[in-house]
Amino acid sequence: MMRRVAVFAPSLAVPPGWESNISGHIQIPLTAARLLMEAGHDVELISTRARNDYVLPTMAPGDVPVRFVADTRRRGEIGDRPVRYRANPLAMTRQARDILRTVRARKFDCMHGFGYEGSALWLGALGRLVRGKTPVVFSLLGPLSSSGWRTLGYSGIDRFTAPTAHVASSVGTRLGQVSVVRHGVVRDLVAEEHSTRNLTRRRVLFWREATQSNGGDLCRDAFRLLARAYPDLIFSFALRVSRDEVPGLEDLERSFDNVEIFRFPYQRGPDLSQLMAESLCIVLPFRRQSIHPQLSVLESMRAGVPVVALNVGDMGEVITDGTNGVLVQERSPVALASGIERIIAKPKLATSMGMAAGDAVDADWMWAGFTDALNDVYSQIPQRSDSKARSRGTS
Incomplete structure (x- = not known):
């Protein structure tokens, strides 16, 4: 009718x-x-x-x-x-x-x-x-x-x-x-990635506004813990503008050669789709979701990249811990770094988790x-x- x-x-x-x-x-x-x-x-x-x-x-x-x-x-x-x-x-x-x-x-x-x-x-x-x-x-x-x-x-x-x-x-x-x-999911970040190169996954990526609600401080401190231990990986922030951005991100970038910050509209360096294609995992430690389910999590998973997130709200309805991503129970930089390490220490696991993440979105969120x-x-x-x-x- x-x-x-x-x-x-x-x-x-x-x-x-x-x-x-x-x-x-x-x-x-x-x-x-x-x-x-x-x-x-x-x-x-x-x-x-x-x-x-x-x-x-x-x-x-x-x-x-x-x-x-x-x-x-x-x-x-x-x-x-x-x-x-x-x-x-x-x-x-x-x-x-x-x-x-x-x-x-x-x-x-x-x-x-x-x-x-x-x-x-x-x-x-x-x-x-x-x-x-x-x-x-x-x-x-x-x-x-x-x-x-x-x-x-x-x-x-x-x-x-x-x-x-x-x-x-x-x-x-x-x-x-x-x-x-x-x-x-509306946005297809795989379709936006126009590069024909074989991209090597060497990044750990946070993308969103780096506010406290989005866990920007947790990610900042977790990246600080991991950047020295994994010098061959690049820890990247792709940031949208926010008046509430947590302090210390620029200091972190100056302190480590393998920490990078890109700011929308990404006038230097790769765009978001390429950053994502180069990532072993994406870190989105929302303390408070801005939408349910969090679309940036679904978009990242759809791109075939496992997500590390706090176990809040309905994250457990999207991410199956250890299968298509990692759910962190404790809201601390140490716990978040440990969750990231579960993936980056085993690149083959990152690949299988990423495939499972894409399959999960295709099955449940189209x-x-x-x-x-x-x-x-x-x-x-x-x-x-x-x-x-x-x-x-x-x-």
């Missing part, structure tokens, strides 16, 4: 130069909108307005219209944003008005949001205003809080989906049914079946009365 679906995804627009380097919270709804459209649904994207010089990502589906509504928050530039956004009450009122007008005018059969706790609360509030007219589905990209007043806010959502059992467990029985719908799973979710939520009439008329 064809449905008219509004996909709500805040902050789609990005600064020029970032069109192909976008976060998972943008990748996933854009891909979902495209796949739903290709499956025959009438899809529109609803996103928040940005600065006039901002542009849509390269992967934005050209056949899916985008409607912009007021932004509820004051946002800074990428890499220089405050830890907490302050919602503007007046802007919230404007956004609610814009969304409700659009939903009512277009008579959507479903409003489908993607995001985190704050967006879930907001769409839940809007869902209470359109209850009985437009059902709301929300695809979580991270776990929910369990506090009582938030539970009331979520009550306007008709159905949740979650990408992992860990995230699904945060919904619990108090909010109704939740469906586990696994999305796929987009095949994603649309069918969403169709099942849509079929279990109440329809608009005029949707039922359209369905009877076309059956």
